[in-house]
Amino acid sequence: MTALGVTPPPATGLSLCVLASGSSGNCSVLVSRPDETGPRRVVLLDAGLSPRRTQRLLAERGIRPDEVDDILFTHLDTDHCHSGWTSAFRPGGWRARLRIHRRHLGRAERAGLLFRHTEVFEDTLDLGTGLDARAMLMSHDDLGVAVFRLRADTPAGDAHLGFATDLGHTTDELIASLRGVDALAIESNYCPIMQHESDRPAFLKQRITGGAGHLSNTESAQAARRIGPRECLILLHLSRQCNTPVRALREHAGCGCEVHVTNQHRPTPWFTIRGGAPRCAVPAPPRCPRTLFDLVSEPPTRTVAP
Ligand SMILES: [Zn+2]
Incomplete structure (x- = not known):
């Protein structure tokens, strides 16, 4: 952290x-940022906070709104x-391109998100400056949810992040x-016991646990073990x-890398994804939309290494 209380990302x-x-x-x-002499790319993954709060949190990390290239x-x-x-995109402020999956176009139009700088993606995205992504649509509500494998040029070689x-x-x-990604950020939404014993209505429990809502800690841990992130695992x-951070961490114990739990109210530190490991070719993502529901929940906190 600098003297002004700003915590910028690594150079x-x-x-x-x-x-x-x-x-x-x-x-x-x-x-x-592939190297110190070149430009950096700044990308928001989802924008579920107000523009004002997002701007404040980014300022605390040394990033201005006009530096955000893509959402x-x-x-x-x-x-x-x-x-x-x-209503956030006005001259002199945010200028980020909105990147929206083709399946979400109709909803984006109804929500008023189709601007001149809105771009549609399906399977792949070129984000510029050595950063790209492959997308895969999974079931969530009727329209599905996009999962990303992002790849970036780094001084050590390729770095891969699963989101x-x-x-x-x-x-x-x-x-x-x-x-085989270097870092994996994956949801770990609920403890099945706490879900079962909660006073939530039955229909809600079914929506969350029925395969179209969220992953339990157990399901998340099974997926993370099969994916095998090389450097760190971030629970979303x-x-x-x-759920509790302790229950989520307990389920992910022994995964073979650092595990961190995210929080609704407190940002995490910067995770540096080093990359550079040799890897086999990444298989092309299959197209597999389905039908679904969504759900609710909220998270607690903490950052822990096992
Ligand atoms: Zn959500």
Whole structure:
């Protein structure tokens, strides 16, 4: 942290900070800079916080609104796309391109998110300056949710980040598309026991646990073990009512890398994704939309290494 209380990202490489994660708002910032002499790319993964709060949190990390190049949406539920973004783009302020999956276009239009700088993606995205992504659509509500495998040039070589939230369930194709990433951010939404014993109505429990809502700690841990992140595992979207950081961490114990839990109210530190490991070719993501529901929950906190 600098004398002014600003915590900027590392000078080079690929870095991620989860500004907030949970049913009250999801937003992460990804910064990529292949070398010290070149430009950096700044990408928001979801924008579930108000523009004003996002601006404040970015300022605390040394990033101005006009430096954000892209806002990449997993889906457009209100906890991932705050309504304030429809009126945020004015001269002199935010200028980021909105990147919206083709399946979400109709919803984006109804939400007032189709600007001249809105771009549609399906399977792949070129984010510029040595940063790109492959997307895979998973079931969540009727329209699905996009899961990303991002790749960046770094001084050490390629760095890969998997970003998967609001999954509901996993598939072999999803595991294959994320296998061997350097860092994996994946939801670990609820403890099945707490969910079962909660006073939530039966229909809500069914929506969350029925394969179209969220992953339990157990499902998340099984997926993470199969994916095998090389450097670190970041747990997203913990339910405030039906999970605790301790329960989530316990389920992910022994995963073979550092584990961190994100929080609704406190941003994480910068995670530096070093990369550079030799790897096999990444299989192309299959297209597999489905039908679904969504759900709710909220997360707690803490950053822990096992
Ligand atoms: Zn969500």
